[in-house]
Amino acid sequence: MNQIEFALKVFAALAVVLTATTLCGRLAMLVRQPRVVGEMVAGVLLGPALFGAVAPGVQAQVFPGDVKDVLYVLSTIGLTFYMFLVGSSLDHGLTGGSNMRRASALAVSGIVPTFLLGAATGALFFTSLSPEGSNRWEFMLFVGGALSITAFPMLARILQERGIANTPIGGLTLVAAAIDDAAAWALLAVIIAVGTAGGPLDALDTVVGAALFAVLMLTVGRRLLGRLGERVEREGGMSRDMMALVLLLVLVAGWFTDYIGVFSVFGGFVTGLAMPQSEAVRRELETRLTDLNSILLLPVFFAFSGLNTEVSGFGSGGSLWWPLAVVMLVAFAGKYLGCAAVVRAQGYSWRYASAVGGLMNARGLMILVFINIGLAYDMVSDELFAILVAVAIATTAAAMPIYRASLPDHLERTASDATPPPSPGPPGPPTPPTSVPAGDPNAP
Incomplete structure (x- = not known):
């Protein structure tokens, strides 16, 4: 196969991916679901679940092994820049305020x-669902971490579009989701470091390297990037050279974290956190980076995930239905009941507690990123991967129906009055993020 023929195969695969994810995304929005639900479903349908079952020969021609390798590279680039945009969109004010304790x-x-229920589930199904040669404790930590994650960007966009991002309940949920994600990513970084190195002591270089990178980027890097933000503010925009510098920085950060044994998305996310808190910078990054990333590169990631989702175990007499039911129950009950109980204990009504529990259960794109990293490092089997993809779709699809059932429109309009009993310190919730990546696939 010459280069022209190979390029044609890649273009054909990208066209199929773009068409499927766009159509399914639109269908999801018609039934009042976030676009990301439709895009995740489209990725699964392009794999063995539908395309591979109905027309296996055609699917093999559209997505041969060498084309899948290209899709993997494109999806990794898309994820790295997506996490960069997520990091750059976070408002540093989230870490302060009297609402931080709640x-x-x-x-x-x-x-x-x-996490505890997920780890126990990992121990229960270790023999049947773990990859060959895996360590029991690492497998338990991975399952617990994957189920603990929350889709922060999705929550930010939902709350903004519903007009309650600046209410106490909105600020409370946003801060909690950001903390959840940060903890999950830190845990995954440690699991990867230990898993690839062979033991805790062997992983020391990776852990120290990642920590030094984060510290330097968030101190020296933030100060240097602050000058870039000042220049953008003065000039009212970002020049071609400045944008090239930002892109180079993200690519180098992604390469470095991948090189030391931590996936490239960590480099992109930390670099985003180091970006200046400037509306002009955020606007420029969203305007220039988001459309290509969210319309093409992230759908490629959904397709790549779907191609890796083996559904044979869900057939008649399949062996995966029992572990799927257990994992799904653990994923939903752990988040919903835990979060709802704490919100109710903090003085909110049961309706608000239920709404928050439903939103915090949404895992969206973030759990897919988590498990794809695990798949790349042989920490998750094909069977568990398929189960966790189903969990990602189900919990994300359930978030808005639970929210709407808990807070109908006439009650949602009173959200600004739903304040808990006062606590010591200055009143008021923390300032939520002013933006999330525009065109975010987690958006409704």
């Missing part, structure tokens, strides 16, 4: 029960 308690209630 949000931290909510975050812990979303992480700890789900």
Whole structure:
């Protein structure tokens, strides 16, 4: 096969991916679901679940092994820049304010029960669902971490579009989701470091390297990038050379974290956190990077995930239905019940508690990123991967129906009045993010 023929195969595969994810995304929005639900479903349908079952020969021609390798590279680039945009969109004001104590308690209630139940589930199904040669403790930690994650970008966009991002309940949920995600990514970095190195002591170089990278980027790097932000503010925009510098920085950060044994998305995310808190910078990054990333590169990631989702175990007499039911129950109950109980204990009504529990259960794109990293490092079997993809779709699809059932429109309009009993310190919730990546695939 010459280069022209190979390029034609790649273009054909990208066209199929773009068409499928766009159509399914639109269908999801018609039934009042976030676009990301449709895009995740489209990725699964392009794999063995539908395309591979109905027309296996055609699927093999559209997605041969060498084309899948290209899709993997494109999806990795898309994920790295997506996490960069997520990091750059976070408002640093989230880490302050009198609401931080309540949000931290909510975050812990979303992480700890789900993590413990997930780890116990990992131990229960270790023999049947773990990859060959895997370590029991690492497998348990991975399952617990995957189920503990929350889709922060999705929550930010939902709350903004519903007009309650600046309310106490909105700020509370946003801070808790950000803490959940940060904890899950830190845990995954440690699991990868230990798993690839062979033991805790062997992983020391990776852990120290990742920590030094984060510290340097968030101190020296942030100060240097602050000058770039000042220049963008003065000039009212970002020049071609400045944008090239930012892109180069993200690519180098992604390469470095991949090189030391931590996936490239960590480099992109930390670089985003180091970006200046400037509306002009955020606007420029969203305008120039988001459309290509969210319309093409991230759908490629969904397709790549779907191609890796083996559904044979879900057939008649399949062996995966029992573990799927257990994992799904653990994923939902751990987040929903834990978060709802804490919100109710903080003085909110049961309706608000239920709404927050439903939103915190949404895992969206973030759990897919998590498990794809695990697949790349042989930490998750094909069977568990398929189960966790189903969990990602189901919990994300359930988030808005639970929210709407808990807070109908006439009650949602009173959200600004739903304040808990006062706590010591200055009143008011923390300032939520002013933006999330425009065109975010987690958006409704």
